[in-house]
Structure formats: structure tokens, C-alpha cells
Amino acid sequence: MTIKRREHTDWLLKQVFKGAGLITIGLLGGIFFMLIYNSFAFFVDVKPIDFFTGFQWNPENTKGKYGIAPLLVSTGLVTLGSMLIAVPLGIFTAAFLSELAHHRLKAILKPFIEMLAAIPSVAIGFLGIVLVGPGIAKLFGIANGLNALNGAVLLSVMALPTIITISEDAINAVPQTHREASLALGANKWETLFKVTLPAALPGLIAAVMLGLGRALGETMTVLMATGNASVLPTGFLDAVRTITATIAIEMGEVPYQTTHYFALFAIAVVLFLITLFINLLGEYFANRLRKFQA
Amino acid sequence: MKYYFNCLIVLLMSCSGDNDTIKIKGSDTEVNLAVQLAESFHRINPGIFVSISGGGSGLGIASLLNGTADVANSSRSINEIEIEMFQQKGSPVDSFVFAQDAIAFVVAGDLPIDSISTTDLKNILDGHYTDWTSLTPKNMPINIYGRQSNSGTHDFVRKRLGIDFTPYAKQMNGNAQILEAIKADHSGIGYVGAGYVAHRGSGEIKVLTIYNEKNEKAVSPLDASMIAAGKYYFQRPLFQYYKAGSYDKIRPFIDFEKSEEGKRIIQSAGYYPVNK
Numbered sequence: 001m002t003i004k005r006r007e008h009t010d011w012l013l014k015q016v017f018k019g020a021g022l023i024t025i026g027l028l029g030g031i032f033f034m035l036i037y038n039s040f041a042f043f044v045d046v047k048p049i050d051f052f053t054g055f056q057w058n059p060e061n062t063k064g065k066y067g068i069a070p071l072l073v074s075t076g077l078v079t080l081g082s083m084l085i086a087v088p089l090g091i092f093t094a095a096f097l098s099e100l101a102h103h104r105l106k107a108i109l110k111p112f113i114e115m116l117a118a119i120p121s122v123a124i125g126f127l128g129i130v131l132v133g134p135g136i137a138k139l140f141g142i143a144n145g146l147n148a149l150n151g152a153v154l155l156s157v158m159a160l161p162t163i164i165t166i167s168e169d170a171i172n173a174v175p176q177t178h179r180e181a182s183l184a185l186g187a188n189k190w191e192t193l194f195k196v197t198l199p200a201a202l203p204g205l206i207a208a209v210m211l212g213l214g215r216a217l218g219e220t221m222t223v224l225m226a227t228g229n230a231s232v233l234p235t236g237f238l239d240a241v242r243t244i245t246a247t248i249a250i251e252m253g254e255v256p257y258q259t260t261h262y263f264a265l266f267a268i269a270v271v272l273f274l275i276t277l278f279i280n281l282l283g284e285y286f287a288n289r290l291r292k293f294q295a
Numbered sequence: 296m297k298y299y300f301n302c303l304i305v306l307l308m309s310c311s312g313d314n315d316t317i318k319i320k321g322s323d324t325e326v327n328l329a330v331q332l333a334e335s336f337h338r339i340n341p342g343i344f345v346s347i348s349g350g351g352s353g354l355g356i357a358s359l360l361n362g363t364a365d366v367a368n369s370s371r372s373i374n375e376i377e378i379e380m381f382q383q384k385g386s387p388v389d390s391f392v393f394a395q396d397a398i399a400f401v402v403a404g405d406l407p408i409d410s411i412s413t414t415d416l417k418n419i420l421d422g423h424y425t426d427w428t429s430l431t432p433k434n435m436p437i438n439i440y441g442r443q444s445n446s447g448t449h450d451f452v453r454k455r456l457g458i459d460f461t462p463y464a465k466q467m468n469g470n471a472q473i474l475e476a477i478k479a480d481h482s483g484i485g486y487v488g489a490g491y492v493a494h495r496g497s498g499e500i501k502v503l504t505i506y507n508e509k510n511e512k513a514v515s516p517l518d519a520s521m522i523a524a525g526k527y528y529f530q531r532p533l534f535q536y537y538k539a540g541s542y543d544k545i546r547p548f549i550d551f552e553k554s555e556e557g558k559r560i561i562q563s564a565g566y567y568p569v570n571k
Contacts (some may be wrong), residue, residue: 144438229467231466
């Protein structure tokens with residue numbers, strides 16, 4: 001009896017966990033289907049070629065300009081900028097933490113870095129408005145600091161915890177024998193770090209960067225608050241930009257339902273979804289390679 | 296078990312029995328003001344409850360039509376189709392203008408310009424003028440600081456001038472952020488609710504007076520008497536629509552809005568009370 005009962009419980013729990021897993025997949029599929037379904041309605045009204053090559057995003061315009069290029073370039077610019085700052089800083093911090101830092105210092109630094117991830121994005125956007133933005137304006141002698149650079153600086157802060165944590169895991173995973181072999185051949189600590197440890201951890205480092213990139217791409221509140229939101233093709237880091245996420249957040253509230261403009265927001269959401277999906281898959285792929293390498 | 300069931304019934308009944316609550320829905324522009332009014336109103340009349348929610352002028356009017364609201368706040372006037380729908384339901388709609396909203400155009404204090412015509416504003420905001428040379432002796436690029444397109448203010452300015460905003464216009468999060476930007480930017484122009492600049496008469500910011508080709512006299516958005524006379528170009532009445540049949544129910548609240556206390560709240564929220 002007891003055995004039967006145990007088996008029964010076992011079977012039941014298996015189903016519960018299976019169900020939980022399936023729900024997650026179902027949710028992802030459902031969201032993707034909803035986005036695609038609604039954006040089809042958009043492409044009935046606007047030719048895909050106009051959507052991808054148009055240089056203006058101005059749905060309020062009487063002619064209705066739905067070019068995704070300014071939004072895509074804006075998103076790209078802000079994300080690229082944030083990675084230029086966060087990648088070197090993140091990887092070197094991770095290298096320092098795992099290779100050089102005294103274990104007591106590490107015990108203090110690690111929790112603080114992880115706490116960085118807990119700061120709400122609104123709070124970071126707020127910093128952008130009152131601190132980083134005016135700072136940039138003063139530094140470059142421009143009238144207003146709400147621009148792509150401001151967004152990039154803030155996003156790099158938000159991507160740092162992800163990059164540091166995963167990079168550190170990757171560097172830690174490099175077998176100790178590699179380092180010992182290098183040192184035994186007469187290489188010093190720096191040579192070992194840059195020529196042996198970091199290259200060996202490369203797949204993991206790439207995974208870290210990809211996941212950090214995914215974080216920066218999808219961020220909404222911070223960029224909405226700190227980048228000026230001018231929907232024009234930016235020419236540099238000191239121009240105001242409007243990312244895809246900010247555009248959806250700004251326009252979804254007031255758009256009349258079931259109109260071309262409404263469906264257009266789904267279409268740009270699909271584009272963003274596909275980009276982040278691709279980047280995350282790439283990140284996962286490299287992370288898996290790292291796991292194989294460890295095994 | 297039966298006890299719980301009874302409890303549930305009581306709970307459910309309490310949901311439907313809210314006939315003494317005045318339900319107000321509509322314009323997001325007016326929702327803050329409506330909440331302030333409702334709070335003070337409830338303090339004076341503890342027996343009457345007022346519930347406020349936003350969602351946009353269109354939603355407010357739709358809710359009034361299907362009976363889920365007693366009052367629809369609206370920053371635009373009701374249109375023909377909506378009036379027809381009320382008539383089909385056999386409940387004519389009535390309106391009350393409880394406040395006036397004015398939008399001020401501001402520039403930095405040291406920009407040598409005091410008043411501007413509506414035509415020039417049009418040219419600036421739709422991107423025809425990109426620098427100040429045609430309006431002032433200073434040769435500086437014009438930086439526009441506006442609101443995001445989900446803002447009623449943005450929509451009102453756009454429709455009043457009949458233009459499309461240039462995509463180069465920066466879209467800020469709110470009035471305060473626009474004022475801060477104008478303070479720092481000597482060649483910027485922005486628009487904010489008049490109430491936000493009324494109390495801040497500092498030298499860093501200048502409120503432009505506005506004239507159009509028909510009436511030559513430039514009018515300031517801070518001139519309450521001109522607003523009351525309806526002479527300012529960027530002013531709009533804030534409406535409250537209600538079904539004529541239910542006036543008795545909402546009357547205490549409307550009376551409160553007309554009272555001295557109500558006017559004081561309207562003024563401190565940055566709008567102009569309607570003098571009658």
C-alpha cells in the first residue's frame with residue numbers, strides 16, 4: 001500500500017512539474033503568437049519594405065510614417081554604447097575578483113555588485129535625469145544631456161551585474177592546471193591571465209556579454225526617462241534618441257485600438273523580440289559550450 | 296460552511312450596492328485635479344463617496360454612456376457621433392465646464408524675444424525654422440522641448456496649430472523636466488501647463504505672450520482675466536459630462552467645484568477656475 005501510494009505521489013508530482021514547465025513554454029509561445037498575429041494586420045496596411053527602409057517614425061503624421069530605422073538605430077546606438085563601457089569594465093572586474101582579489105575583499109565586493117542588479121530601473125533613470133544628464137551637458141558643452149550617451153552610461157550600470165557574475169563563473173571554471181602550467185613555463189601573473197585564463201574562458205565571456213546585451217536591449221524605463229525621445233535618425237552619441245522599448249511604452253497608452261498605429265507597435269515589438277531572442281539564444285549556445293568544456 | 300457562504304453573499308452584495316458613490320471617469324489630464332477635489336469634498340461631506348479613475352476622455356464618455364460612470368471628465372468637447380449615441384439611449388447629455396487649462400510657451404530668460412505669433416510657433420514646431428535668426432538677432436539653433444505623444448498637452452498643441460511636430464523635438468516626461476531643460480538651454484523653447492510657471496516667476500524662464508494674425512494684441516497665459524474672457528490662443532475648457540437625468544445625484548460635487556474652496560483647489564493645481 002505504502003509503495004503504491006509513494007508511486008502515486010511520485011507520478012502526481014512529476015505531472016505537476018511537467019505542467020509548470022509546459023506553462024512557461026506555452027506563455028512564451030502565446031506571447032510570440034499574439035505579437036505575430038497583430039503585426040500581420042499591420043503589414044496589410046504598410047508595406048514591409050516601407051517599414052524597414054523608412055527613415056521616419058511619425059505615426060501621428062497625416063500620412064502616417066512608419067519607418068523603424070530611427071528606432072532600430074537608436075536602440076542599437078544606446079546598446080552598443082553601453083556595451084563599450086560595460087564589457088571591459090565587467091570582464092576586468094570579474095578577472096580581478098576571481099584571480100587577484102583577496103578573499104576578504106571579494107566577500108565584500110561580490111554582494112555589492114549583485115546588489116547593483118536590485119536597483120529599480122526607475123531609480124537609475126532618475127539618476128540619469130538629475131545627475132548623469134547634466135554632467136554630460138557640462139562636459140561636452142551642449143545644451144541638454146538627455147541623449148544616447150546618457151542612456152548608454154545608465155544601461156552599462158544595469159548590465160554590469162549580469163556580465164560580472166557570469167564572467168566570473170566562466171573564469172573560475174578554467175581548470176587550475178592551466179594556470180599552473182603557464183606559471184611553470186615562466187609566464188608571470190599578467191601573462192597567465194591575458195594569454196591563458198581569459199582565452200580559455202572565452203565562450204563563457206561571450207555568453208556573459210550576450211546576456212548583458214539582452215538586458216540592455218529590453219530595458220525600457222531608464223531609456224524612456226533619460227534619452228530625450230526624439231524619434232529622428234541619430235547621427236551620434238550626443239543626439240537624443242528614442243528606442244523601440246520607449247516608443248512602445250510612450251505610444252501604447254493613448255493609441256486608438258485596432259488601428260494601423262496600434263498594430264505598428266506590435267510589429268516593432270516583434271522586431272525587438274526577435275533580436276533579443278537571437279541574442280539570448282546565442283548567449284545560451286556559448287554558455288552550453290562552456291559547460292561541455294568543463295565536463 | 297454556511298457561514299462562509301453568507302459572508303460571500305454579503306461581500307458580493309456590497310459590490311453592487313454603491314449607488315451613493317459618485318463615479319467619475321475620463322481624461323488623464325484632469326485626473327489629478329479631480330482627485331484633489333474629491334478628497335477635499337469627501338472631508339466636507341463624509342457621507343458621499345467619490346471614485347475617480349483616468350483612462351482618457353474617450354473612455355470616460357463611453358463609460359458614461361454604458362452607465363459605469365456618473366460623470367465623464369473630458370478635455371475635448373463631445374463629438375456628433377457620441378451625442379447621437381446618447382440620444383439613441385434616450386438619456387440626453389449635459390455638460391459643465393469646471394476649469395480652464397492654458398498652455399504656456401517658455402524660453403530661457405536671456406533670449407531676446409517676448410511675444411510670438413501663432414504662425415511663427417507653427418513654423419518652429421513643425422521644423423520649418425531650425426534657428427532663431429528669423430525671430431531674434433541671435434543665431435542659435437532652436438531646441439524644442441515638448442511632451443510625449445501620450446500627453447494631452449502634446450495632442451492639444453498639435454491639433455490647435457494643425458501641424459505635425461518635427462521629429463527633432465525632444466519628448467520629456469513632464470512639465471518640471473521641460474522647465475529644467477529650458478533653464479539650462481539658452482536656445483530652447485518648450486510648452487508647459489500655465490499653472491506650472493504661474494508660481495515660478497524667476498528670471499531664468501520667460502513666458503512668451505502670444506498673438507495671432509486676427510487679434511494683434513499679445514496675450515499672456517498668466518493673465519487670468521484674459522483666460523476668463525477666452526482670449527488666449529492655447530486655452531481649453533475642461534468639461535464634465537453627465538446625464539441630464541442624474542444631475543441630482545452629482546450636484547453636491549458640482550456645487551463644491553463652484554465653491555470658493557473648489558476654486559482655490561483648481562487654482563493651486565495649475566488651472567483657471569471658471570468665473571460665473
